[in-house]
Amino acid sequence: MEFSWNEDQQALRAAAREFGARMLTEGVEARDRAAEFSHELWSECAAFGLPGLVVPESLGGLGHDVMTAVAVMEGLGEGAEDNGLVFSLxxxxxxxxGPIVDYGTAPQQQQWLxxxxxxxxxxxxxxxxxxxxxxxxxxxxRAERDGDGxxxxxxxxxxSNAPIADLFLIYARTAPGKLAGLTAFLVPADTPGLSVGKPISKMGLRTSPMAEVFLDACRLEEGAVLGSVGSGGMIFNQTMDVERLLVMAPAVGVMRRLLERCTAHARERNTGNGTLASHQAIAHAIANMELDLEQSRLLLYRAAWAAMRQSTATRESALAKLAVSEAYVRSCRTAMQVFGGYGYTVEYGLERELRDxxxxxxxxxxxxxxxNLSAGLRGLK
Ligand SMILES: Cc1cc2nc3c(=O)[nH]c(=O)nc-3n(C[C@H](O)[C@H](O)[C@H](O)COP(=O)(O)OP(=O)(O)OC[C@H]3O[C@@H](n4cnc5c(N)ncnc54)[C@H](O)[C@@H]3O)c2cc1C
Known part of the structure; x- marks a missing residue:
C-alpha cells in the first residue's frame, strides 16, 4: 500500500489552500446573507484553472486525474470559507x-470544453x-424524435448553477426502462424552450445559486446527444462515481480547518477554571473530530484510487460519500459545541459552516x- 501523495500533488493542494484562503474567504458572510454568487470570484477561480480541473490540457484545462483533482479540491475546501462557490465549481x-471529457464527440469537446x-x-x-x-x-x-432532432x-x-449557467446537461427519457431508457443531452442555456425559474432560496450554500429548469418543446439537433441514445443511465452512474468524490473532497478540507480552529480555541480559552482543552470532555470531542477527519480521508482517497483503476467504483464512492458527509456534519456540530455561545453567533462563521x-x-x-447502493451491491435490495 502506498499512502503518500507525490510532490506535485502536495504542491497543488497547498497552492489551492492558499488561493482559497486568500481569495475565497473575505466577504463570505455578506455574500452568504445576500445569497450572492460572485462572478468576480468565479473569474479568479478561472484564472487559477479550477473550472478546468479535469479538462485535458490540450483543451485548455489542468488535465488532472481523479486523485489529483481530489487533492486540489480538498486543499481548496480547507482554505476557502466560501463553501457555496466551491460547491458550484x-x-x-x-x-x-467531466462527462463531456469522458463521452463527448470531438466537435462537442471542441465546442464546449x-x-x-x-x-x-x-x-x-x-x-x-x-x-x-x-x-x-x-x-x-421526455425526449422525443422530431425529424432529425x-x-x-x-x-x-x-x-445548482442554473441561474448562471450557459450549458445544461439534461438527462431525459427516450424509452421505457431505467438505465437504457435515458439519454443525456447538451442544452445551451439560450435554446428556445428552455427556461430557468426564480433562484431557490436555501438554508446553506447560499453563494451557490440554484433553480428549477423547464423544458417546453425544447428542440435540439442530433448533435446534442452526449454519448449515444440510451447511454444516459450509464453516463449518470459513471459520472456520479467521480462526482461524489469531487464534491466531498472540499468537505474533508473544511473538517481539517475546523479541527485546527477548535484545537486553537480550546488551548486559548480559559473560563477561570482551566483552558477548555483541560476539560477532558472537550479534548475528547476534538479527538473525535480528528478521528472523523482521518476516516473520511482514507475512504475518500481509497475511492478516488478505485475510480482511477476500476471500471466502476460505485461501492467505494457511495461509502465514501456517506461517511464523509455524515462526519462533516458531526464535525460542524462539535465545532459549535466547542465554541459554545460564540459558535452560535454569525461573527464566528460556524453557524454558516453547519448550514452549508x-x-x-x-x-x-x-x-x-x-x-441503498451499498446494500444493492451486496444483493440485499
Ligand atoms: C444543495 C443541493 C444541491 C443540489 N444540486 C443538484 C443539481 O445540481 N442537479 C440535480 O439534478 N439535483 C440537485 N440536487 C437535488 C438532490 O440530488 C436531491 O435533493 C436528492 O436526490 C433527494 O431528492 P429529493 O430532494 O426529491 O428527496 P426525496 O427523494 O423526496 O427524499 C426524501 C427522503 O426520503 C428518502 N428516500 C427517498 N427514496 C428512498 C428510497 N428509495 N430508500 C430510502 N430512502 C429514500 C431520502 O433519502 C430522503 O431522506 C441538489 C440538492 C441540494 C440540497
Missing amino acids: AAHAASVA PRLASGAAIGAAGVTEPGTGSNALGLTT WLLNGAKTFV ALATPLYVGTSEIQR
Whole structure:
C-alpha cells in the first residue's frame, strides 16, 4: 500500500489552500446573507484553472486525474470559507465538464470544453425532478424524435448553477426502462424552450445559486446527444462515481480547518477554571473530530484510487460519500459545541459552516440512497 501523495500533488493542494484562503474567504458572510454568487470570484477561480480541473490540457484545462483533482479540491475546501462557490465549481467540473471529457464527440469537446475550462461558460446538470427526486433513474422528462432532432419536455428541480449557467446537461427519457431508457443531452442555456425559474432560496450554500429548469418543446439537433441514445443511465452512474468524490473532497478540507480552529480555541480559552482543552470532555470531542477527519480521508482517497483503476467504483464512492458527509456534519456540530455561545453567533462563521454542511447528506444522492447502493451491491435490495 502506498499512502503518500507525490510532490506535485502536495504542491497543488497547498497552492489551492492558499488561493482559497486568500481569495475565497473575505466577504463570505455578506455574500452568504445576500445569497450572492460572485462572478468576480468565479473569474479568479478561472484564472487559477479550477473550472478546468479535469479538462485535458490540450483543451485548455489542468488535465488532472481523479486523485489529483481530489487533492486540489480538498486543499481548496480547507482554505476557502466560501463553501457555496466551491460547491458550484465542483458541480460544474464534475457533473458537466467531466462527462463531456469522458463521452463527448470531438466537435462537442471542441465546442464546449475550452469555454468550460476557462470559466467563460458555466455548467449545470439537471437530473432531479419534482415527481421522482431520489428515484433519479425514474425521471420522466421526455425526449422525443422530431425529424432529425429531438423535442424535450419536462421539468428539473434543485439544479445548482442554473441561474448562471450557459450549458445544461439534461438527462431525459427516450424509452421505457431505467438505465437504457435515458439519454443525456447538451442544452445551451439560450435554446428556445428552455427556461430557468426564480433562484431557490436555501438554508446553506447560499453563494451557490440554484433553480428549477423547464423544458417546453425544447428542440435540439442530433448533435446534442452526449454519448449515444440510451447511454444516459450509464453516463449518470459513471459520472456520479467521480462526482461524489469531487464534491466531498472540499468537505474533508473544511473538517481539517475546523479541527485546527477548535484545537486553537480550546488551548486559548480559559473560563477561570482551566483552558477548555483541560476539560477532558472537550479534548475528547476534538479527538473525535480528528478521528472523523482521518476516516473520511482514507475512504475518500481509497475511492478516488478505485475510480482511477476500476471500471466502476460505485461501492467505494457511495461509502465514501456517506461517511464523509455524515462526519462533516458531526464535525460542524462539535465545532459549535466547542465554541459554545460564540459558535452560535454569525461573527464566528460556524453557524454558516453547519448550514452549508447540512446539504451534504442530501445532494449527489442522499445518505439513504448511498446505503441503498451499498446494500444493492451486496444483493440485499
Ligand atoms: C444543495 C443541493 C444541491 C443540489 N444540486 C443538484 C443539481 O445540481 N442537479 C440535480 O439534478 N439535483 C440537485 N440536487 C437535488 C438532490 O440530488 C436531491 O435533493 C436528492 O436526490 C433527494 O431528492 P429529493 O430532494 O426529491 O428527496 P426525496 O427523494 O423526496 O427524499 C426524501 C427522503 O426520503 C428518502 N428516500 C427517498 N427514496 C428512498 C428510497 N428509495 N430508500 C430510502 N430512502 C429514500 C431520502 O433519502 C430522503 O431522506 C441538489 C440538492 C441540494 C440540497
